[in-house]
Amino acid sequence: MQNWKTEFAMLNxxxxxxxxxxxxxxxLTQRVLGQEGLEENxxxxxxLLHTNDVHSRLEPFPMDGSRNxxxxxxxxxxxxxxxxxxxxxxxxxxxxxxxxxxxxxFNLYKGEPEMKAMQAMGYEAATMGNHDFxxxxxxxxxxxxxxxFPIVVGNYDFTHTPMExxxxxxxxxxxxxxxxxxTGVGIELKGLVPDNLAGNTVYLDPxxxxxxxxxxxxxxxxxxxxxxxxxxxxxxxxxxKVSDEILARETEHIDVIIGGHTHTFLDAPVVYKNKFxxxxxxxxxxxxxxxxGRMDFEFQRNKKKNLERSHSVIIGKKTSE
Amino acid sequence: xxxxSSASIRVAVLLAVFAITGCATSYQPSQVQYDxxxxxxxxxxxxxxxxxxxxxxxxxNSSMNKVIAELAISMEKKMPEGTLNNLVADALLAEAxxxxxxxxxxxxxxxxxxxxxxxxxxxxxxxxFELMPxxxxxxxxxxxxxxxxxxxxxxxERGGWPVAGVQFVIKDKKAIDVLVGGKPLDPxxxxxxxxxxxxANGGDDCDMLRKLPQINKGILMRDAFLxxxxxxxxxxxKLNAELENRIRYAQ
Numbered sequence: 122m123q124n125w126k127t128e129f130a131m132l133n134x135x136x137x138x139x140x141x142x143x144x145x146x147x148x149l150t151q152r153v154l155g156q157e158g159l160e161e162n163x164x165x166x167x168x169l170l171h172t173n174d175v176h177s178r179l180e181p182f183p184m185d186g187s188r189n190x191x192x193x194x195x196x197x198x199x200x201x202x203x204x205x206x207x208x209x210x211x212x213x214x215x216x217x218x219x220x221x222x223x224x225x226x227f228n229l230y231k232g233e234p235e236m237k238a239m240q241a242m243g244y245e246a247a248t249m250g251n252h253d254f255x256x257x258x259x260x261x262x263x264x265x266x267x268x269x270f271p272i273v274v275g276n277y278d279f280t281h282t283p284m285e286x287x288x289x290x291x292x293x294x295x296x297x298x299x300x301x302x303x304t305g306v307g308i309e310l311k312g313l314v315p316d317n318l319a320g321n322t323v324y325l326d327p328x329x330x331x332x333x334x335x336x337x338x339x340x341x342x343x344x345x346x347x348x349x350x351x352x353x354x355x356x357x358x359x360x361x362k363v364s365d366e367i368l369a370r371e372t373e374h375i376d377v378i379i380g381g382h383t384h385t386f387l388d389a390p391v392v393y394k395n396k397f398x399x400x401x402x403x404x405x406x407x408x409x410x411x412x413x414g415r416m417d418f419e420f421q422r423n424k425k426k427n428l429e430r431s432h433s434v435i436i437g438k439k440t441s442e
Numbered sequence: 443x444x445x446x447s448s449a450s451i452r453v454a455v456l457l458a459v460f461a462i463t464g465c466a467t468s469y470q471p472s473q474v475q476y477d478x479x480x481x482x483x484x485x486x487x488x489x490x491x492x493x494x495x496x497x498x499x500x501x502x503n504s505s506m507n508k509v510i511a512e513l514a515i516s517m518e519k520k521m522p523e524g525t526l527n528n529l530v531a532d533a534l535l536a537e538a539x540x541x542x543x544x545x546x547x548x549x550x551x552x553x554x555x556x557x558x559x560x561x562x563x564x565x566x567x568x569x570x571f572e573l574m575p576x577x578x579x580x581x582x583x584x585x586x587x588x589x590x591x592x593x594x595x596x597x598x599e600r601g602g603w604p605v606a607g608v609q610f611v612i613k614d615k616k617a618i619d620v621l622v623g624g625k626p627l628d629p630x631x632x633x634x635x636x637x638x639x640x641x642a643n644g645g646d647d648c649d650m651l652r653k654l655p656q657i658n659k660g661i662l663m664r665d666a667f668l669x670x671x672x673x674x675x676x677x678x679x680k681l682n683a684e685l686e687n688r689i690r691y692a693q
Contacts, residue, residue, distance in 0.1 A: 165469050176556075177575075179495055181483055185569075186561035191483025195495065198481050199488035205479075223556060225506045225571040226498060234498045241494055255576065299469055312647040315640060345469040376471060390476050402474060413479040420469035432470060439475040 165299050165420040167346070168209040170202060172216045173381030174250065174408035176223030177235055182409070193410040195238040201413055202242055209417070211296040214243055217381035217405070218250030218307065218352035221261075231256045236267035246292050248274050248305030248350035250381060254318045259283040273305035273350055276330040278323035291334045293342060299420060302338030304375075305350040306331050306368070308382055327353055327363055328371045335374035345420060349375045354382040355405050369393035369401040376434075379414070380405035390416065390436065398431035415439070506568030511671035513565055514680035519558045522602025522612060522691060528683040530555055530573070530667065531606035534580065537666035538636035541659055542582045546622055547607030548636035549597070550663075551646050554578065555604060565681075570671065574664040578638040582657040587629035592650045594620060594627075600646065602689040613692035638663050 181194035206212050216239065221232045239247070249272055253261055262283045265272065275290035292303045306327035310319045331349050338344040349368070356366040365380040372395045386407035393401045406414040417439060517526040527550075535548035557573045585593065594610060594617035597603045602612060609624075610617040620627040637651070644652035674681055 180499065181481075184483070186563065187557075188559050193481050194487070196487035196489075196491040197485040199491040200486045201479050201481060203488060223572060223575050225502050225568050228571055228575065228577075229502060229505075230498055234495060237494050238491060241491055312644060312649075315643055315645060346471055388478075390474070404476070406478065410481060413481060415477040415479055417475045417477075418471045419473040421472040422468055423470050434471050435473045437473075437475055439477040 163422055165297055165345075165422075166209065166211055167296055167299055167301065167418040167420065168205060168212045169348070169377070169379075169414075169416045169418065170205065170212060170214045171379045171404065171406065171414040171416075172198075172410055173352075173379065173405055174219040174384055175216065175235070175410045176219055176252065176408060177221055177227040177232070178224060178409040179226050179234055179238060180224075189409065189411060195242065195410070198410055198413055199238075199242045205415070206243075211299065213245055213294060213296060213301060215303070215348070215350055215379055216244055216247040217350045217379045218248045219252045219381060219408075220247065220250070222252040222255045223409070227256070231260050232264040233267060236264045240268045240270070244268070244270050245294055246270050246273050246303050246305075246350065248272065248352055248381075249277065249288070249307050250352040251308055251310065251314050254310075254314045254322075257283075257318060258320055258322070262287050273303050274307050275304055275334050276306050276325040276327045277310075278325060279321075280323070281321045283320075284322070290330070291338055293338070293344065299346065300342070300344045302335070302342060302344030302347040303350060304331055304334040304338065304347065305352075307352050308354065309363075327351075328368055331368060331375060332371070332373055335372060339374040346376050346418070347374055348377045348379060350379050352381045355380050355385040355387070355403070356383075365403050365405070366391075366393065369395065369403050371396065372401060373397060375401055377401070377416070378403045384408040386412065389438065392434070392436060394431075400432070400434045402434065402436065502568070506566060506571065508567050509564040510567055510570070510668065511565055511675045512680045513560055513562050514682040516562045517560050517683060519552070519555050519604075521552065522689040523685055523687070524604075525683040525685060526555065526557070526560060527552075527602075527604035528606070528686065528688065529681060531604040532683065533667050533670035534636055534663070535606035537661070537670050538580060538582065541580070541661055541666075542634070542636070542657060544634055545582065545607070545636050546633040547605065549606075549641065550604040551638065551641050552600065552603045553646065554638060554640065554663075565671070567668065570664060570667050574667055576638075576640065576663070578640045578663045579658060580661045580663050580666045581637060581639050581642050583635050583637065583642055583651060583654045585633050585635050585651075585654065587627055587631045587633065589650055589654070590622075590633050590635065591617065591620065591627060591629065593635075593648060596646070596648055596650070597689075605688055609686075609688050611690055611692050618692070 178193045179195050181191050182189040184190045220235050271292050272288040273292050274288050279285045294301045310324050335347045338347045354364050356364040365378045385405045390402045390404040395401045406412040518524045519526040530550050538545040598612040598617040599615040610620040641648050642651045
């Protein structure tokens with residue numbers, strides 16, 4: 122019913138444009154050609170899958186009567202991801218940091234099996250958490266040999282550290298006709314990561330950095346969606362401690378924040394209004410890979426996008442497939 | 443000779459880039475459906491991942507599955523006080539006394555204890571690694587009473603950590619009615635305090651400890667726990683802890 126109505130409206134508009142085009146010449150004819158493309162692909166889909174704070178939980182929690190027994194584990198997560206990819210063709214899988222530390226796997230192997238598992242699951246980007254410094258920056262840099270996806274973080278300046286040149290402030294992924302921009306921000310290191318592990322890393326203001334790269338992705342690169350991978354934490358009692366909540370309200374061009382650090386299990390993504398009054402979706406899925414976050418986006422084509430104009434997104438719980 | 447300044451050319455190029463790429467921006471998110479995919483023990487597993495993991499798993503399991511002690515009761519990490527808090531702080535105080543002697547109090551930062559609940563029953567070496575995964579060292583610092591008070595205030599501000607050897611009340615984010623070894627804290631007395639090097643180096647914003655010398659014999663916090671747990675088992679005891687109002691909130 123809805124589809125039929127939309128189609129009818131488009132047909133009518135095309136008819137009008139064709140008539141107008143004939144009357145006024147080349148410029149409008151070109152626009153009509155542009156409109157033709159619209160009907161081939163009026164809607165685009167993206168399935169965004171995400172984890173955070175997996176903390177070396179490669180195997181499920183042991184069956185010992187503890188609260189989380191049997192939950193998590195990379196083999197079951199990989200199977201869940203594989204099943205989703207079978208049904209949806211435009212899938213993007215990302216992680217918001219603290220890949221390392223928490224089980225004996227990390228004490229013994231310093232992150233090698235964690236990285237190999239992420240590569241096998243088809244992650245396309247991750248940011249760095251404070252615990253990813255735990256075995257030293259040289260170790261993190263070494264473990265990156267096992268992955269092909271980039272580490273996206275804009276507010277750590279790794280000049281004169283073993284991580285120099287091993288991260289990038291943004292990354293662009295194409296899915297069908299969609300162009301997805303990714304940026305990333307990490308948490309303040311002072312008082313959290315010991316000085317000997319942080320080394321020469323310089324922490325930069327996450328909000329200014331995220332806004333800079335998000336603006337670049339939207340304005341210069343023409344991305345349809347900007348996702349920020351954040352290890353800042355969802356929100357804090359201290360009103361002035363920077364968090365995803367504060368970042369969301371202070372941002373201009375970020376559409377989605379995939380969060381971490383506070384191990385927050387959000388029942389549903391939380392929607393904030395950014396500086397332009399547009400919706401920013403914030404999500405975080407606890408820790409240890411107990412939950413795989415999933416957001417299925419539907420995109421509409423819009424011919425004249427005004428970046429400063431506010432727009433909103435309809436959000437709802439996915440009904441079972 | 444150009445009739446345009448390089449600045450204006452740059453602007454023109456920039457505008458052209460905007461015009462091209464700006465038009466390419468052509469989709470906008472309109473709807474989102476979210477889902478939390480819970481990874482349960484009944485979920486099917488990808489054999490490819492199991493194959494990647496298995497060489498690592500074999501050696502992890504052979505070294506980590508050994509049972510080293512038994513918990514008499516189910517224990518929890520809680521603020522301001524929990525049974526698991528008291529167990530780990532008691533273990534640290536006992537081991538610090540063993541290694542360094544004459545220790546007044548021991549502390550474990552809340553965020554450093556990485557398990558929130560352990561059920562009653564046997565615990566493995568692997569579980570102790572999960573409890574304390576960090577390679578932090580057990581160190582001693584000598585703290586003047588006034589600095590000790592400042593450190594306890596930081597713990598109060600953060601909601602209460604595992605402590606042994608001290609008792610206090612949290613009021614307005616400060617530690618009040620402080621007892622050290624059962625006696626009121628004296629600002630002029632120097633106390634010997636056990637901590638992790640992470641905290642002593644200023645972690646969790648404990649700047650007041652940062653410049654103080656550390657006595658360090660290179661003992662890992664985790665090894666201190668393992669030794670204490672093993673010793674309890676050898677003595678025929680199960681691990682136990684009670685709530686004793688070591689830290690409480692003011693009414």
